[in-house]
Amino acid sequence: MTTAALPSLLLVEDDAVLGPLIAALLAEDYRVRLVANGQDGLHLGLTETWDAMVIDRGLPVMDGISLIRALREKGISTPILILTALGDTAEKVRGLDAGANDYVTKPFDAGELAARLRALTRTFAPASTPVGFGPWELDPASRSVRSVYGRLVSLTAKEGELLGALAAEPGRVFTREELLSQHFQATDQPGLIDTYVHHLRRKIAKTVIRTVHGVGYQIGDAHE
Amino acid sequence: MTTAALPSLLLVEDDAVLGPLIAALLAEDYRVRLVANGQDGLHLGLTETWDAMVIDRGLPVMDGISLIRALREKGISTPILILTALGDTAEKVRGLDAGANDYVTKPFDAGELAARLRALTRTFAPASTPVGFGPWELDPASRSVRSVYGRLVSLTAKEGELLGALAAEPGRVFTREELLSQHFQATDQPGLIDTYVHHLRRKIAKTVIRTVHGVGYQIGDAHE
């Protein structure tokens, strides 16, 4: 996970002490923007896109509930967590029904707040993490390889599996037996790997996979 | 839908007293199905479509956390609320990170539980935000697809739902089971998705939806 790709979070909290404190807590996992009143929150909520919002219940100029209502009315569906000292049931119900997705009362536990925010921003899409090798990139989910020039090649299941295994450890030399027992049925003939290597070389490029004579195959190079 | 359209809720709770009690509490707003162990919960969660689930943390046969993990791994993205006596922070974090969307501790307030469930099942009917994919644009409200050249195609409800799901996450590969359980009745045959994909391809264009052989279907490309 690169630090550049932190999700963005809008924190609306008027307490001069608590605001920066919460912001600091969340700064590890989010790019936090802190504003101290509802009007600023509304403006930023409408003009910029956020991955999540944490909003205090009692705010100057425009209170939290009104802020959430205003955002929802404008079609903003960003996950919103209310963080407040007001903890009785009626307040919770009002906050949630106004359009908030979660409600945490002060004093709060930092770990729980973080977990609840993760739950709100989580998407159940199994993160397909592309594997790069040289000027190519393999997306295991769609089993496709894209070159830096944009050419897109789709692979079959076995091709993708084999390429994925090789690309996962660049420079390492895999024996045929290793690859066979790991990704194919053990009864298969050793020549099977050769066939798939040939398929990959033809589909992508001759030089993708290097032959180590008498040993096996290898992608990339440890010295590169 | 001929009968009153109460949302469906799967309640997994092994306590012989508390189970029926919670079921009765929720019966006003949901069509509640109560089961007493994780295995039954898993089976019903996978074979039928639910608008929400309330799951106890400690369950016989298969505990709540394992149940949630198993459901999420199968692509079930139904909102899940954990309802349990275990209230310390570590337990909350574990439950939420396993895939739950909310965590309520016993003793709980009926009003708060209901409000949290409303928040989970609420859909922000966005004022018909069109979803773009390639040179086409899907308007979920009117269930119609417009190409950049102005050609307008109207879809049926299921066609629109399926296309909307695919177009909402371009590049993501959806399995048939995933699409079935999310947008159709779970008793349906997998071939049903194929039929609808065929309809869409004929109505819009052959190349809209890409087949990932042995896995499922995909729209667009993650890297675009």
Next chain:
DNA sequence: GTCACTTCTTAAGCGATTCTTAACGGCCCC
């Protein structure tokens, strides 16, 4: 209530893709 129409669902045959085996010719290394 009945009819006509649209939409949803199931099923099955056909066609295409993918997997696996095998054989032959060329290449590498000693």
Next chain:
DNA sequence: GGGGCCGTTAAGAATCGCTTAAGAAGTGAC
């Protein structure tokens, strides 16, 4: 130059997806 190793090709078998058709279910009009 020789023996083994590798690349290439082809083809059968198995699996998977596409297409079609037709009944079931739902919807609206009269």
